[in-house]
Amino acid sequence: MRRRFARTALLVGVVALVAASCGGDDDDASDSEAPDTESDSGEPVTIEWWHIQNNDPGLSLWEDIAAEFEADHPNVTIDITVYENEAFKTAIEPRLQAGDPPDLFQSWGGGELSEQVDAGLVRDITDDVEPWIGDLNQGAVGLYQVDEAQYGVPFDLGMVGFWYNTDLFAQAGIDEPPATWDELLDDVQALKEAGITPIALGEGDKWPGMFWWAYLALRNGGAEAFPAPGDEAEFASAPFVEAGEQLQEMIELEPFQAGHMAAVWDGAGGQAATMATGGAAMMLMGQWAPGTMSANSPDGNGLGDALGWFPFPEVTGGEGDPTDGFGGGNGFAVGADAPPEAIEFLEYISTPDIADRWGETNSGILPVVVGSESSITDPNLTDVLDARAEAAVVQLYLDQAYDPELGAAINDAVEQLYAGQASAEDVAQSIADAAGG
């Protein structure tokens, strides 16, 4: 296992990064045979594009955007393939192994992208995007850099936080969202006493439960606590063991909906559906939650006005900055043999106009084009945006930040905590061991 990706991919400074410093050096993109100067040659070109915005409004918006680009470039056909999140991860694998990735495909950046770079599957686009990449949020852009070269372009960056049902909180007599972890535990108790299921969790997918553990570790030890590639043995250190203990304390309150160990995030009876139908009072999830909740509710509106958001609370005595975020976003990596038109298309979707249209959907995609923040009007999403702007650091999802092997080991270890089959020390130790092996 080689883990060569830059630390910037792991610890992302979201604000106040000097934009220009992220540009590439004089790396000659020697792989790209096609000259990118004269791309509108009129030769028919097909761009194969895989994305995971499988629910409306995103699904239709991408279709419209592709159609507009095709209209402007008569020689270009965009061949769209849409997958659900989990299905995408399985479907992309054989294409990557065959050395034939789609021209543009969903990427979260981080460790997975780094493996694709090592294997020569993605294209170095540093020089191609240089004129306009500075218009994007540099924290998000950094996620798609490996060894300071750009391999993909983000269109979304958000943060994981608590989505809660304000009606149910009111019913349990809770006026203010919790500001500390202890208050959160008290609120869980209060909700239980009011006969309300406090928390929705789709642990069948494993990563939703990992969010809790990772966020607690971030609060305990700050972003510095997350090991750099190569030092993963540090996963056995105090912030992670404490995170396990704190989480265990919560799990022992039995706050989850029935059957949470088998529930998925997106699907019948899953975490999103449970929240959207008032079956639980809160959940920890990323900025895409409102969109998925709408798709998983009978009337297509999710919780409507009853939905609220608050950031992950402070852990008393923790070393982490309480504004630090845990999250990530969406973007597209560029296949090694992608035509120059694919990069032109990325430029098109990175224009303020497209970013505003994404923002106006208020579906949970938080555009990364600087200045497009005002297009978002949903009060919960503006809360997330504010938190994103305030965060000094956003730690990328652990199952994306590290290579897939370690990412899955983290998810599996934390799942054992939820099943009551391992202690906090066991969990931290087994992750450290997996990293060593």
Place this chain on the structure above:
Amino acid sequence: MLPAADASSPAAVSDPRERPPGVAGPSPSVRPDAVPPAVRAGSGRVGAAWRKRLTIVAFLAPALALYVLLALVPIFQGGFYSGFDWNGLEPLDEFVGLQNYRDAFADPVFLASLRHVFVILGLSLVLQLPFALGLAVLLNQRMRGRALLRLLFFLPFVLSDVITAIVWRLLLQPAGLLDNSMESVGLEGLVQLWLADPNVVLYTVFIVVSWKYFGFHMILYLAGLQQIPLELEEAAALDGASRFQILRYVTLPLLGPTIRISVFLSIIGSLQLFDLVWVMTHGGPVGASHTTVTYMLERGFERSQFGYGSAVAVIAFLISFAFALGYQRFVLRRDVAGALTAIGG
């Protein structure tokens, strides 16, 4: 058959028509009508033999090519990859020998997945097959609605595994249809977290697998039962045998070949159990419903440990292969010998 015969006759006819110009060119004077018939007859016989061989090769080749390409080559590839620490993307340069196999047998999740397979296999043999046999015997009687009942019992087998898994996932949800039905008949004490409880999920999987496949075995048994001449059972009845004795001493022994095949298919099916489990539980929670195949896919494709996944695949293959060979050698020997004799005679 017909097209081949047709094809040969135009060829024979067209030969003499085409040859004269060719033969006439170099040697027009040397008794053209004496030599050609002998040559023609000889080449015809050789041609026939060649054509026969060609036909065999032509008919065999597509199946053989597919078998080699899609079965044999991947098996050897899997064996090759299993010697490497490989994430599927980087070059194959980290040879680790048998380390992947050692890792597999040291991983409690893998050992548990083997145990799960054998639990399902055992339960299938002890519960599912006798149930299917009993139903087949019942439905072999003359009774009203027999065809409809056969159809109903066979229906689950027609559904795809994925649809079955999705439908059952919905039925088995907490407070879903199954739980509600149980509550309405006073069985709420027996309601479980069917898919979410690591101690229960394997048995849930077994029930769903049985629900899907018992109809198939029932049809096998029904077909077998109808091969048994009625006279034998009638004769036994005339000799005063009870219905149970007829079943025990006449029907079951004569059903032997069918039962042996059914057991064989059931065991192979259990060893390869995948689709239903993958869609219904993804091997979870905490790996409590992993089969060797779901485990293999999870390690290989989701963790990108393709070398290790290949090692698991090889282990699963060897188990199936050893079993299939042994079973054919020792259990199916008489059945297979009979079949071969019949073809030979």
